[in-house]
Amino acid sequence: WFPFYDSFNSIIHSNASISDVQKLQYLKSTLTGDASGVISALEISAANYQIAWDILKERYDNRRMIVHTHIKAILDLPSLTKEDSTELRRIADGAIRHVQALKALKCPTAHWDDLLVTLREWQSSLTGTETPTFKQFKNFISQHCLVLETTNKVSLASKDTNKNSQTNAKRQSTCAATVKSKCNYCKGEHPMYYCKEFLALPIKQRAVEVRNRKLCVNCLRSPMHSLDKCTSRGCKICNVKHNTLLYTSTSSAEDHSGTSGTGESSLRNSTTAVTTHSSNIQGKDHIMLSTAVVNVIASDGTSHSCQALLDSGSQASFISRQLAATLGLPLRPLNVTISAVNSTSSNATMATKVTLQSRLNSYCRMIDCIVTERITEKFPKTLNNHSNLNRACRVVAYCLRFLRRPAGITTHFVSHEETTAALQLMCRIVQQHSFPEEYKALSSNKSLNTSSGILTLNPFLDDGLIKVGGRLKHSNITQDARHPVLLPKNHELSRRIITQAHVRSLYAGTQATMTAVRQQFWPLALRSLTRKIILKCVKCFKVKPVHSETIMSGSTKIGQVVLIKQQGLHPLHWLLGRVQSVHPGTDGVVRTAEIKTAKSILTRPLTRIAILPIDDSSDKR
Incomplete structure (x- = not known):
């Protein structure tokens, strides 16, 4: 509004040589959208110009609303999901433009440094205890944009000059863009996943430190985005949305599977049990797994010998329903989905506790097992x-x-x-x-x-x-x-x-x-x-080959009277017609013909046509 008001007021409104009718004509021609609709009902006359001008000033000359719009635009600036010079430059230019507009409206932006600076995470680049200013923040953003633009240009130039080293160029550009990031644990000049002090911690302590610093558990960087919006890849071991440095066999199973173990709560509270095998042998349809003969304790205390299948990649233990019924084990309700390779899944509704005992020594252990109808196929794909x-x-x-x-x-x-x-x-x-x-x-x-x-x-x-x-x-x-x-x-x-x-x-x-x-x-x-x-x-x-029927090309001529063979009908009921044209193939042999009947023209192969022995000389006489 203010740029339009200043320019129109100095050129048209304050010009005494222009009549009010002309001013209203100029005013209507320069307005678009809602502003044009506000005064569209006014006819072009000298008396309506001042009325139209007052309506526009009353409608849009609202300093409080304009200030609120600029502040809202600053707060609604999009956040970066990854380091990109173009997006960062667009955000910085937008913030500076709105701040300068507020300054032109005589807002005390010089005292808004604390508010504007806390809108972005750049505390790691500050030194000392003094409160930073918005000018320092603007210079930091400009410098960071230059770094990103330089690294991007270097990576693009390396791609054009050497296509064979494209993968290495990408890795080098990525390192150049992230080498200046500081560790959130020791404040060193390296990413957190390279920190020796952080790597020396136990896995559970790493997870505690990440949560205390409110960092993303997937990328270990910024806390400004949620886990579901993180663009980094997940764990390389279990493919769950967390960093590989935070992977534990128990935590992965508790996140998305019912894992076998001595604890009952981990299996009872789970809703999905994932069972996979870690082997990946190309050209093989199946995997040979080890088996062992173990003793299982029944509900009455007796020992039974059974065969156990050992799968090092499985994240849950299973028992067949038939064996559980034979042992008389008590079942408890459970609702889990068992997922396997190739996205196959099945539902299980029961679980039980099984006591395993060694046949050679006194080793004994109780584990939680999911009850399924069948664990493996009895007959392999030999x-x-x-x-x-x-x-x-x-x-x-x-x-x-x-x-x-x-x-x-x-x-x-x-x-x-x-x-x-x-x-x-x-x-x-x-x-x-x-x-x-x-x-x-x-x-x-x-x-x-x-x-x-x-x-x-x-x-x-x-x-x-x-x-x-x-x-x-x-x-x-x-x-x-x-x-x-x-x-x-x-x-x-x-x-x-x-x-x-x-x-x-x-x-x-x-x-x-x-x-x-x-x-x-x-x-x-x-x-x-x-x-x-x-x-x-x-x-x-x-x-036993099937011999094709030999077709005589010269046996059918245009004008001959023929019968069209129809399967299931007596020859007396076949359609009568006359050959209109024949269609030879690329080898010059005629195999189809067009026959004109009493009602239509049909195309039939010569094998489905019976030529009537009619003497043409008798027709001429």
Whole structure:
């Protein structure tokens, strides 16, 4: 308002040679926005000029409101999230502009040094105990802008001259921009995360010192921003929003996971349990983890032997629901989300305390465990990593030899008995995983449930394997053919067995492959699974090619009367038409034609057209 008032008053309002009508015309032409709307209802006349001028002065000549607007603009200046010369220069220019405007309004800005200086964090550059002035603060901001602009120009110049050292240039420019920052702990000329005194403190004491100084726990620098607005990256170990120097295994788990331990409150108060593995092996689909056999104390005080899976990357302990029920452990409610790799998650609603005891000495410990339905898959992905069943059996046989260490083995090659035992082991694991209720009932000599899907096969348990019963037990065939091993449908083991039988039978058809499989195994839905495998067999596809029908280019001519073949209709009901045009391909062979019927024009391939034997000479006569 004041620049407009001074300029308009000196040029137009105080000029006696200009009439009031002209002054009002000039006034309306210079106003925009709300100011123009205030006097828009006044007509251009000599009497309305003074009225319009008084309205504008009453509306906008408010010194108190103008001062308040400038002060509010100073307080609303944006804060810097990172060191940037452009943003810092814009903030400094804005503050100086508003302060000079207040000074022009005769406000006592010379006595506002304490108020203006405390708006920015620059106390680390001050020496002595005297109160700084706004002029010192302005000089500090200008000098800091020059430093940032210089370092940015140096980094940009290094990028243009040497593109191969782009990463090193960025690191050097970053160091140049932050080397002047002072440590908030010892007041030295180095960042806080390089301070030897701070690094010598225990991790818990570091966290206490950071909180006492009200610093950001993520960047350890300015307290002017909150944790959620910090642009620095989080912890390099747990990826949580805190500095890596403040990382502890217990604090990370308490922040976002229910960690196993002796304390009950840490697991009870948590809402998320994160379980990951620290290994990252490229080209591998799974990780081999160690196992141990330990004793677990049941609710009645008895000791039970169980197998424990040791995962050094897990942040919580787990127990299967079946084992917890067998031990009779008391459960307590819990609501956690178990997150794993690839962003997979599952919910758990129960937890319990488990007492572990060593089998070799008197070591004993009680831990908190989350109750889950299943901890790991019973059947590993061994079959998916090998091209055929024989190779997978040899791998399992080598593993069994390593675990059992039988005496008297002098060769490195596995025998037929070892591969057979490996195949039986895989079948047993698959049956326990696919038919858990049936396997448990047959192991306890109980009858199967009437709703079981394998009840009609009269299954029984023989040497740890579920086999098919029936009237074939009196036939004159082998024992394996009389009672084949039961396998689930659509399982990878069933597919590998069918594929092996198909290859061994010299790529026979569906019936012959099924006969070869049932000499030892009985997969469910065998016929449909065999058809799918044979359909995808590459060699079977190559020896049975589908021959394309030869198309004669000269058999169809324009003007011929044809019938359009329609599937499902008698030839007497096919559409009658006449060939209007033909469409040869790039090789000159005609394969499609346009046919005009009684109602429309259709484009059909020549294989769907029947040419009528009509004599053209009879038509001419």
